[in-house]
Amino acid sequence: MNLVMAAAGAVLFLILAPVIGGLISGVDRVLTARMQSRRGPPVLQPFYDISKLWHKERAFANPVEMILTSGYLVLIALSGAILFSGGDLLLVVFALALSHTFLILAAYAANAPYSTVGAERELIGVMVAEPILILLAAGFFMVTGSFFVSDILADTTSAIVYLPGVFLALFAVLTLKLRKSPFDIATSHHAHQELVKGVTSSLSGRTLAKVELAHWYETIIILAMMLLFFAANPILGIIVVIICYFLEILMDNLFPRVTWKMTVKSLWTITLILGATNIAVLGILGGVIV
Amino acid sequence: MSSAGKSPWLLHYNASSCNGCDIEILAALTPLYDVERFGIINTGNPAHADIFVVTGSVNEQNKEVLKNLYDQIPEPKVVLAVGICASSGGVFRDCYNVSGGVDTIIPVDVYVPGCSVRPEALIEGVVKALGVLEEKRAAVDNGGLR
Ligand code: SF4
Numbered sequence: 001m002n003l004v005m006a007a008a009g010a011v012l013f014l015i016l017a018p019v020i021g022g023l024i025s026g027v028d029r030v031l032t033a034r035m036q037s038r039r040g041p042p043v044l045q046p047f048y049d050i051s052k053l054w055h056k057e058r059a060f061a062n063p064v065e066m067i068l069t070s071g072y073l074v075l076i077a078l079s080g081a082i083l084f085s086g087g088d089l090l091l092v093v094f095a096l097a098l099s100h101t102f103l104i105l106a107a108y109a110a111n112a113p114y115s116t117v118g119a120e121r122e123l124i125g126v127m128v129a130e131p132i133l134i135l136l137a138a139g140f141f142m143v144t145g146s147f148f149v150s151d152i153l154a155d156t157t158s159a160i161v162y163l164p165g166v167f168l169a170l171f172a173v174l175t176l177k178l179r180k181s182p183f184d185i186a187t188s189h190h191a192h193q194e195l196v197k198g199v200t201s202s203l204s205g206r207t208l209a210k211v212e213l214a215h216w217y218e219t220i221i222i223l224a225m226m227l228l229f230f231a232a233n234p235i236l237g238i239i240v241v242i243i244c245y246f247l248e249i250l251m252d253n254l255f256p257r258v259t260w261k262m263t264v265k266s267l268w269t270i271t272l273i274l275g276a277t278n279i280a281v282l283g284i285l286g287g288v289i290v
Numbered sequence: 291m292s293s294a295g296k297s298p299w300l301l302h303y304n305a306s307s308c309n310g311c312d313i314e315i316l317a318a319l320t321p322l323y324d325v326e327r328f329g330i331i332n333t334g335n336p337a338h339a340d341i342f343v344v345t346g347s348v349n350e351q352n353k354e355v356l357k358n359l360y361d362q363i364p365e366p367k368v369v370l371a372v373g374i375c376a377s378s379g380g381v382f383r384d385c386y387n388v389s390g391g392v393d394t395i396i397p398v399d400v401y402v403p404g405c406s407v408r409p410e411a412l413i414e415g416v417v418k419a420l421g422v423l424e425e426k427r428a429a430v431d432n433g434g435l436r
Contacts (some may be wrong), residue, residue: 029326038324045329048296052340055427057365059337195336204337204364 006085006150013084013220021216022046028178028249035253050212056205057191061110066105067077069207073214075099080221086150089137096133096221100126103199103211110202118198121260128267129176135275136225139166142282154232165278167229171224171244172270176263177222178248179215199266297329298420301339305356305392307346307426310406315343318409325413335435336362341419342396345407347375347382348389360396366426368399368419372412377401 026043033040042048060066079095100122107119141147143162144155152159160167200211223241230237260279304312318325319332333339336359360369371392374380379390392398399422402415405429 007361033324036321038321039326039327041326041329045297048329052297055366055431057430061337069432197333197338200338201335202337208338218430 006087010081010085013080017077017080017217017220018213021219022050024219024245025216028245030093031246031249032253035250044218046212051207052210053209053212058206059204060207061112061115061202064109065106065203065207068102068109069096069203069214070101072099072106073210073217075102076214076217076221080217080224083221086148086153088132089140089147089149089152092149092221093133093137095128096218097126097130099214103214106207107201112202114198115202118269120200122199124260124264125176128264130174131268132166132173132271132275135271136166136170137278139163139275139279139282142230142279149228150204152228155231158230158232158237162282163229163278165274167226169275169278170226171247172267172274174222174244175246175251176227178219178269192259207252215290297331298340298416298423299331299338300341300416301333301334301336301359302343302345303356303359305344305346305348305352305376306388307373307375311345311375311404314406314409315372315412317344318379318412323409323413325416328416329412330416336365339363340367340423341416342367342369343372344369344376344392345372347379347385348392348395349385349387350389351387353389353395356392356395364428366423368417368422368426369396370400370402370415371398372402372415373407374403374405377403380405 023043025046026041029045030040030043075095076099079092080093081101083092104122104126105121107115108123110116137147139162140152140159143159144152146152200208203211223245225238226241226244227234230240302312302315316333317323336342340363342360342363344356360367369392371377375382376392377398379388382388383390389395400415400419402411404411
């Protein structure tokens, strides 16, 4: 992939990801409502929400929030831009982890009890999600011999053939990354939860809008990572990703009261059994395949 | 209608209500009335709220809490007094520990009558509140309320 393509990929991501991410979140809310036999909000509802938040009064628990939430948004956008410009997958994973650190710091900065507990649980969330993202980068390296997304895309066999375990583990982590199932962790979208929006509980107006926007970026990043498994067959990849997202919503509605302890246990078990075993088997069978 | 009216997030506070009005508010969130189709979300967090829904006659114990919650909601915000108790104190207004309606503590924009309030009346009240919210948002944008 040459420089022009890389730049185009990054710019397209920066512009389109919020639009698509917002639409996905709107469709998500409508589907959730239908599963509960309600009508649900309009598909454009997330955009109305953000626009409203942008016009709220600027009230801060701590002015530092402004810088920290901006840092969160910028770093997530950056890691997405690296991913879509065909850059280093490891860099994407670490930029993603760093961005969450900013969000956690923003929550700690408020120095409020709910916010602090929210920050701690967000930290647990990062701790749970990070191992599988690193395994993912390692897996791609073993299959294609490169950490670069451009090389992974150029590969003629889809990585899913060699990494089904890692893919399933990533699918499991998606629940956490979409801020869905553990209702008492970080900032799940459920109305009645233990921490009333956890990590964002002291954010309001623009700072909250930035966190929401960053969340849309992140959704696209994770979905794109799933798509990466189907580099040689993008159409099949898109279908699989759509099915995965639907299953995610279904699971969220079936198990709305998953706690953070259950999440840590189940996701680490899944990561260990599926992800790590997959990588180990690959290693035993022949190390780097290419 | 601009985005302020399309995405009103509620904060519900029970200021010594008998719980009658509260379960009607929750009924409005259930599939039968489904207020989420208007973009309404019942948030538990004053920092995220636009509409402050208060039920029950305020008493000496909780008026500080009520004031505190009100102060934490960023502008533009609208206060809805839901039920007769919240509107005027209702049958409890002469009790020694009751302050009266919500408007004795914080400014109220819309009164929703009923004992208990019907979900339909509540939805109508919120729709009225949206108009007020629009005006206030214009004022905030012009720097009036800051
Ligand atoms: S108005 Fe009636 S139902 Fe509502 S809180 Fe008062 S007594 Fe209860």
